[in-house]
Amino acid sequence: MGLTEGIGPVIGRVIATEQLPASPHQFHFWTATETAIGIGAIVRVASPSRTVYGVVQDGRAYSDLATPLHEVIASEGDPTAPDPPSRRTEIRLWTAAVLRHEPEEPLQPVPLANVHAATESDVEIALRMDAYVRGEEPTAIPVGLYTAGGTEAPVYLDADFLLGPESAHLNINGVSGLATKTSAVVFLIGSVFAHFPRSKGRIAAVCFNVKGSDLAFLDQPADLTERDREMYRALAVPAEPLKNVRYYAPLKADGVNLNSLRSHPDLVGSVEPLTWGLHEVLDYAEVLLNRDDIDAKADAFLDFLADRVVGKTFNDEWGGRHRVESFADLEKLFRAIFDGLEATGGRDMWRTHHIATIRKVRNRLLNISTRCKGLVTDEEGGNDLPFGAFDDRAVYVVDVSGVDQLGQDLVFTRIVSKLREHLERRELGVEHVIVFVDELNKYAPADGPETYVRRMLLDISERGRYLGLVLFGAQQFRSQVHRRVVGNAGTTIYGRMDVDELATPGYQILSPATKIKLATLPKGELMVRHPHFTQPVFLRFPRPASLAGRQGIERFPPAADVPFEDAVTRQLAALDRRITAARVKDVIAGHRDEDVRSALLATRRARPDDPLTFFVARLHTSIPRRSVESAEQDDGRTVRPLAPVEDPYAS
Amino acid sequence: MRNALVRAGGVPARAQVRTRVAQPVSRPFASGRVVEGSRIREIDCGSPTHAPDGVGFADGIQRWVLDGHLGLAPVVRAHVAAAVLVRNDGRFRAETCETEEFLVVPGRRVTPAQLAALQDTGLAVHETDPADRAHPIVDRYSAVQVVERRREAAERRAVTTYVQRHPHAWVVVDGPIGFFGDEPAASRAVGLIKTHDTQFLEGADLEIALTLRAGHRSSVFERTVHGRHAVYSWYLRLWPWRDEDLLHGLTRLERRPDPAAVVEADEVSRWMLAERAPLSAPEARWDRLIYPIREVETYLRARAGGWG
Numbered sequence: 001m002g003l004t005e006g007i008g009p010v011i012g013r014v015i016a017t018e019q020l021p022a023s024p025h026q027f028h029f030w031t032a033t034e035t036a037i038g039i040g041a042i043v044r045v046a047s048p049s050r051t052v053y054g055v056v057q058d059g060r061a062y063s064d065l066a067t068p069l070h071e072v073i074a075s076e077g078d079p080t081a082p083d084p085p086s087r088r089t090e091i092r093l094w095t096a097a098v099l100r101h102e103p104e105e106p107l108q109p110v111p112l113a114n115v116h117a118a119t120e121s122d123v124e125i126a127l128r129m130d131a132y133v134r135g136e137e138p139t140a141i142p143v144g145l146y147t148a149g150g151t152e153a154p155v156y157l158d159a160d161f162l163l164g165p166e167s168a169h170l171n172i173n174g175v176s177g178l179a180t181k182t183s184a185v186v187f188l189i190g191s192v193f194a195h196f197p198r199s200k201g202r203i204a205a206v207c208f209n210v211k212g213s214d215l216a217f218l219d220q221p222a223d224l225t226e227r228d229r230e231m232y233r234a235l236a237v238p239a240e241p242l243k244n245v246r247y248y249a250p251l252k253a254d255g256v257n258l259n260s261l262r263s264h265p266d267l268v269g270s271v272e273p274l275t276w277g278l279h280e281v282l283d284y285a286e287v288l289l290n291r292d293d294i295d296a297k298a299d300a301f302l303d304f305l306a307d308r309v310v311g312k313t314f315n316d317e318w319g320g321r322h323r324v325e326s327f328a329d330l331e332k333l334f335r336a337i338f339d340g341l342e343a344t345g346g347r348d349m350w351r352t353h354h355i356a357t358i359r360k361v362r363n364r365l366l367n368i369s370t371r372c373k374g375l376v377t378d379e380e381g382g383n384d385l386p387f388g389a390f391d392d393r394a395v396y397v398v399d400v401s402g403v404d405q406l407g408q409d410l411v412f413t414r415i416v417s418k419l420r421e422h423l424e425r426r427e428l429g430v431e432h433v434i435v436f437v438d439e440l441n442k443y444a445p446a447d448g449p450e451t452y453v454r455r456m457l458l459d460i461s462e463r464g465r466y467l468g469l470v471l472f473g474a475q476q477f478r479s480q481v482h483r484r485v486v487g488n489a490g491t492t493i494y495g496r497m498d499v500d501e502l503a504t505p506g507y508q509i510l511s512p513a514t515k516i517k518l519a520t521l522p523k524g525e526l527m528v529r530h531p532h533f534t535q536p537v538f539l540r541f542p543r544p545a546s547l548a549g550r551q552g553i554e555r556f557p558p559a560a561d562v563p564f565e566d567a568v569t570r571q572l573a574a575l576d577r578r579i580t581a582a583r584v585k586d587v588i589a590g591h592r593d594e595d596v597r598s599a600l601l602a603t604r605r606a607r608p609d610d611p612l613t614f615f616v617a618r619l620h621t622s623i624p625r626r627s628v629e630s631a632e633q634d635d636g637r638t639v640r641p642l643a644p645v646e647d648p649y650a651s
Numbered sequence: 652m653r654n655a656l657v658r659a660g661g662v663p664a665r666a667q668v669r670t671r672v673a674q675p676v677s678r679p680f681a682s683g684r685v686v687e688g689s690r691i692r693e694i695d696c697g698s699p700t701h702a703p704d705g706v707g708f709a710d711g712i713q714r715w716v717l718d719g720h721l722g723l724a725p726v727v728r729a730h731v732a733a734a735v736l737v738r739n740d741g742r743f744r745a746e747t748c749e750t751e752e753f754l755v756v757p758g759r760r761v762t763p764a765q766l767a768a769l770q771d772t773g774l775a776v777h778e779t780d781p782a783d784r785a786h787p788i789v790d791r792y793s794a795v796q797v798v799e800r801r802r803e804a805a806e807r808r809a810v811t812t813y814v815q816r817h818p819h820a821w822v823v824v825d826g827p828i829g830f831f832g833d834e835p836a837a838s839r840a841v842g843l844i845k846t847h848d849t850q851f852l853e854g855a856d857l858e859i860a861l862t863l864r865a866g867h868r869s870s871v872f873e874r875t876v877h878g879r880h881a882v883y884s885w886y887l888r889l890w891p892w893r894d895e896d897l898l899h900g901l902t903r904l905e906r907r908p909d910p911a912a913v914v915e916a917d918e919v920s921r922w923m924l925a926e927r928a929p930l931s932a933p934e935a936r937w938d939r940l941i942y943p944i945r946e947v948e949t950y951l952r953a954r955a956g957g958w959g
Contacts, residue, residue, distance in 0.1 A: 064949070066933045074928035084928035085701040086942050087741035089949065 007046060008117035008151065011035055012094070014045055016112055024098065027054060027110035031092045033061070039513045040527075040538035041148035042118035042126050043096055047111035050103070053118070053126030054096030054110070055535045057511040063088035095511070097535045099126040117149035124153070128532040132158040137199060142191050142235035143528060144539035154235050155539050157491055159196055161531045163203070163432055164465035167490030171440070173478040174495025180523050181474040181495055182214045185436055186544040188472075191237045192434065193393040201431030201468070202392035206385070206419065208412060208437050209399040213261040215436075217552030218395060219245040219270075222545055231542035241546040242395050247271040248385060249399040250375035250407070255597040256567035259374050259402035261549075264556035269574035274398065275601060276375060276382035278327050280414065281368060282306055287413045287452045288364045288406065297357045304353065305361070309333065316340060317350075326378045327369045334362045372407035379598050383605055387418050390429035405442070409453050412443065416456060416469075423467040432468040435460070440473035441480040454482060461488035479504040494518055494527040494536075510536070564593060568600055575603065575611040587616050595619060662862075664896045676848045683851030686883060687871035687913050691856035694868050696887070696917050699925035706922075707735045707746060707822035709810040710947035713802035714958040715755075715795060723785040724760035726769070727794040729753055730958040731802040732951045733809040735822060736943065743946050747813045749805040750954070755794040757781035777801070803830075814840060825944045828905050829876030841919055842882070842905030845939035847898055851884070861897050863888040868904075868920045871913045883912040887920050889927055890938045900938040 012031035016022040027045065031037065037056060045052040065071060065088055075081040101107060102125070116122075123146050124130050133140040133156055140156035160166045170188070172181045189205050196203050209215040221241050224232075232239035249260035251273050257263075258271050285302050305324075308314065314322045314333070318340040322333045341347045341355060348355045369376045385396055398415060400408045416435060422428035437443060444457040460471050461484060471489070478486050479501060486492070497518040501507070507515060517538070518527060524543065527536045547555065562570065569584040588596045599618035608614035653663045685691055711733030718726045734748040754769050758778030761769075769776050779793040807830045814822055818836040828842035851874045852860050860869040869886040876882060882905045890900030904919060906912035926941035934940050952959040 065929070070930040070932045073932070074930040081928070083741075084942075085741065085922075085925050086738060086743070086929060086946065088929050088942075089743075089946065 006119065006121075008044065008119045008122065008149070010114045011037055011043070011117050011149070012115040014110060014112045014115060015093075016109075022110040022112065024101070024107045024109055026095065026097055027052070028093060028095050029115045031094065031115070033090055033092050035092060037094070037117060037149040039517045042099065042123055042146065042151075042537075043149070044116045044118050044122045044126070045110055045113050046116060047113040050101065050108065050111050052101050052110045053099040053122060055099055055126070055537065056094050057097050057535070058095040058513040060093045060095075061090055062093075063090040099534050100128060118151055118153075120151060120153040123151065123155070127155065127537060128534075129156050129158075131532070132156070132160070137197060139197060139200075141188075141195050142237055143188060143530075144526060144541035145231055145234055146537065146539050148538070152234065155528070155537060157528075157530050158532055159192075159200065161490050163192070163196065163200075163434070163470050164468060166465075167531055168465035169461060169471045169473070169489040170491045170493065171478065171481075171486050171489035172472070172474045172493040172495065173476065173497065173501075174521075175498050176476055178496040178521075178523060180526075181493075182438065183524075183544050183548065184493060184495065184526060184541060185472055185474065186215075186218060186242070186546055187237075187541050189395065189434060189436070190242055190545065191235065193242070194237050196393075196432075202390075202429070203432040203434070204390045204392065204428075204430045205395045205434040205436060205472075206415065207395060207397045208408075208415075208435075209397055209401050210408060210438050210442075211401050213401075213549035213553050214438065215397050216247075216260065216262040216399065216549055217267075217547035217556065218242045218397060220267075220547035220552060220555070222543060222547045222551065224543060224545060228542040231540070232545070235542075239542070239545045241544075244391055244394040245397060246386075246394060247397050247399060248274040250274050250372070250403055250411075252402075252561065253373045254561070254564065254567070255374060255377065255593070256564055256571065256600070257561045260399045261401065261553065261558045262399065262556070263558045265559055265570075267556055268559065268570060271399070273383050273571070273601075273604065274375065274385075274411070275377045275379070276384070276414070277377055277379055278310060278325065278330060280382050280384070281365070281376055281410065282310055284410060284414045284417065284452075285361075285365060287410050288368055297354065298361055301353045301357050301361050304351070305330075318343070327366065327376070328378045331362075331366060334358070334366075368406065368410065371404055372410065375403055375407050375411065377597070377601065378594070379601050383601060385415060385418070386429070387422050388427050388429055390433070392430055409443070409451070412437065413453055413456055416460065420460070420464075420467060420469055423469055430468075432470065434470045434472050436472040436474070438474045440475040440485065441477060444473075444482040444485045446480050446482050457485050458482065461485045477501050479506055490531050492529040494521075494529075495525075496521040496523075564596075568596060571600055571604065572611055572615060575607065579612050583612065587612070587619065591619055662893055665894055678849050680853075681849050681851050681874060683872040683874045683884070685856070685870055685872045687885075687916070691852060691859045691870045691872065693859055693863055694870065694917070696866055696868050696920040696924060698921065699866075699927070700918070700921045701925050702738075702821065702922035704739045705737060705817075705820055706943075707737045707810075707813055707817070707820055708743075708825075708943035708947050709733065709735045709806060709813065709822055710825040710944050710951070711749075711802045711806035711809070712948055712951045712955065713798050714955065715798045717791065718754075721756065721761050721765050723787060723790075724757045725787065725791045725794060727755040727791065727798065728774070729755060729798040729801070730955055731798065731805045732955060733802070733806040734947055734951055735809055735813040736947050736950060737820075738943060743943065743950070745950060747809045747816075748951075748954070749809045749812075751775075751801060751805055753777055753801065755779060755797045757785075757790050757793065760785065760790075810840070811837075823941075823943065825947070827876070827882070828907070829880055829882055831907065832880050837907055838909060838911070840907065842884075843923070843941065843944065844884075844903040844905065845936055847901065847903065860886045861901065862892075863901065865889065865891040865900060866924060868916065871916050873908060881908045882906065883908050885916055885920075887923055889924060895938070902939050 012029040014027050014029045020028045039056055041056045043054050139159040141159050141162055142154050143157045144155055146153045146155050174181050207215050219241055224239055229239050247270055249258045249271050252259045260271055262271055310324050316336050320336045324330050324333055337350055400411045419433050444454045460469055475481050499519045502515045525540050527538050529536045565585045569581040572579045599615050602618045603611050603615040656663050713731045715727050715729035718728045730752045732750040735746045736743040737746045753775040755777045777797050779797055781790055810824055814836040821839045823841045823843055825843055828840050831837035863886055865888050867888055871883050871885045873881050874884050884903055884905045887902050887904055888900050892899040929942045931937045931940045931942045931945040934945055
């Protein structure tokens with residue numbers, strides 16, 4: 001981090017009038033009309049007794065023209081008249097907000113002295129980065145390059161304030177397609193992985209891909225320009241894609257094809273299916289309930305199921321013996337309860353639970369297995385993220401872009417909750433986890449019903465930093481996100497902003513010129529607020545070295561769904577490349593699809609040395625299971641309508 | 652009244668209500684001799700054209716305050732300054748600048764001790780030659796006359812320095828250029844006179860000169876300065892005077908007496924016509940004060956600090 005020493009060139013002079021006085025927090029200066037500085041430039045005011053650093057927040061230009069009418073008269077009413085021989089005297093008058101005084105005390109108005117363009121060293125001091133860029137244990141994370149006034153200087157965030165424990169979380173806003181939010185986060189994750197001090201522990205990132213293919217190719221190299229590479233060098237961040245990326249995606253409804261755009265044959269083998277069974281879902285059943293559903297009775301019944309029924313041998317009142325391990329088992333239990341109540345004269349209570357409550361919980365739980373088929377399976381257990389064995393500086397991408405909102409909520413809630421539980425117990429495998437969520441306005445909206453997901457996000461925002469759980473949230477409109485979620489983000493990044501959004505009260509502190517700049521920011525430029533920076537700072541960052549979604553789709557077009565046998569082969573081949581399609585077809589011939597899926601899931605979970613042998617063994621020993629649907633079809637039975645009981649939840 | 656004037660063959664003026672009586676003109680008439688043709692004519696100058704890059708513009712300012720009295724003697728402190736700004740690509744840059752701050756007192760009315768005390772301030776002390784009898788207003792007027800002379804001297808120094816450094820450069824001087832005398836380097840100096848206290852023409856020549864239409868000039872005539880040096884001069888109307896007054900937009904230009912001045916009169920006039928833009932408004936004399944000269948004044952005022 002070599003710095004350009006000395007003082008930058010004089011570019012202007014501080015002026016102060018009664019109407020435009022210099023104060024301890026703001027000053028005005030003029031420059032030549034041709035100047036390298038602009039909005040966002042950092043300047044230094046040097047007087048013998050005091051040095052002040054400021055950032056330009058507004059600029060004005062005017063001439064000695066007293067009234068526009070004088071121009072009309074001079075041109076004799078002809079706007080096409082030739083340019084006059086003299087140019088009117090004009091001024092470039094800038095307003096700067098103070099970033100730092102040296103000495104800090106006594107705090108005094110800015111001296112009326114020369115204004116210099118900031119050097120690299122000035123930028124470091126002005127943004128108070130000297131406290132964490134240098135020293136025995138630097139905690140600096142490069143976030144981009146300050147490029148203004150002819151100076152290019154790296155800008156660093158303080159890891160203690162980005163990732164905790166002092167403050168934490170990052171929020172990034174901007175309009176879709178232009179704000180480069182995802183690119184900024186991907187670059188920043190790479191920078192964190194390169195610079196997060198090893199002494200502070202291990203760190204990983206969990207990224208939720210909630211739309212399209214944004215995060216589907218993080219492990220693939222992007223085409224970088226020489227300028228991008230220069231920026232990487234200046235920031236000391238490797239210009240290479242993220243190295244250790246694990247992909248997880250639910251299966252499609254067929255239970256074997258992956259529900260992900262990362263389905264190109266060259267890549268699909270590196271995507272792990274994300275599948276959950278009843279056990280995994282039941283703990284987060286509250287996610288499935290809307291506000292009207294949340295009551296003590298439903299909670300009590302869910303607790304009853306979790307504590308007394310699921311995973312245990314359970315006897316109903318009518319001689320039935322149940323072992324509920326899957327949704328199919330659970331449906332059988334519900335059927336037994338409803339049948340039993342019918343048989344005993346239409347009772348409406350079972351073990352202190354009203355039949356309407358039982359029906360409501362049944363509807364909600366079984367509904368998820370239908371709506372999220374492919375994510376939620378009938379099988380016991382599932383295939384999950386490696387909680388407890390997270391790798392240092394690894395990225396875990398959870399691709400839920402093909403899952404409906406309910407399923408996304410469930411995935412998000414369960415994974416984040418598991419992260420929190422493991423971090424609390426210090427059993428995750430890493431001490432810090434960055435959770436990246438795009439479309440934060442969907443999960444933690446500023447208004448709308450209270451949801452389990454929003455409560456959880458609030459909890460992370462307010463307490464996550466103590467656990468090492470850090471939220472990197474992105475959205476188009478910050479004003480549409482719960483204010484406690486965005487308010488707790490220690491670091492905020494703004495890309496190209498929508499002008500309507502900038503008109504909302506949350507942006508009142510920004511000058512009109514800063515707002516205009518935000519509304520017209522080119523790709524790759526951002527405004528950053530960070531606890532150490534007393535004012536927002538504009539900076540540039542290089543394109544991510546990882547392949548962006550759109551280019552990824554062009555380079556690795558998604559493959560069409562393959563037939564059941566081929567999909568099974570593909571998944572087994574991912575475990576052992578020697579496994580052939582012909583062999584798999586021979587093995588699964590004559591077996592029901594459910595049994596094949598069950599054996600496949602078990603094989604993937606066990607990751608045996610000889611996957612095919614293990615798969616065959618499971619296939620032959622698996623107890624045929626019935627899904628709710630197949631059970632109904634096979635038995636010719638359905639859940640019969642109950643005796644007329646008023647069911648307020650029967651929608 | 653306006654219609655009656657027009658019917659009578661007159662030209663209506665602005666009819667602005669005034670309260671002050673115009674001051675008497677100390678030297679209303681002087682002689683002039685037509686040198687371009689045999690009589691004064693109205694000549695169309697053609698379309699305005701920009702003066703070449705590198706033209707200098709010269710002007711001066713004066714400021715004075717009455718600091719106090721020594722007995723009945725007024726003590727006047729003054730600041731005078733003059734500069735030449737050179738224009739290139741529409742932008743101005745100061746080339747020469749003269750400034751002076753000094754005191755003026757009525758010579759015989761202050762004691763040597765008082766004079767010494769004033770000199771101790773570090774400022775030059777200039778003395779007037781007062782009448783025998785003290786008169787506060789006359790004494791003050793005399794002091795201001797000294798200030799004015801010092802300002803003119805500063806202007807002369809500034810512009811003479813400039814033309815000697817740049818003998819081939821054009822320079823437009825605010826006011827008459829008789830002071831150049833025979834200075835050979837002043838061959839491209841142009842005097843721009845905005846006041847018309849002294850008339851050099853008479854009869855039909857005068858009427859033609861003072862009723863020029865906008866964009867027109869008069870024939871060149873010669874006037875004599877202090878009975879010794881002659882300068883060539885012509886009138887140029889920058890702005891229409893109808894609905895204003897006879898002298899609205901009327902300027903008089905001066906050149907050293909050289910046949911080239913006659914040949915170049917149209918071209919120089921076209922340059923001046925181009926200087927109508929930018930307008931020097933809101934200056935009261937905007938119809939005759941061209942923007943570059945105002946720019947020199949602005950520059951000098953800005954540099955004058957508290958005097959500005």
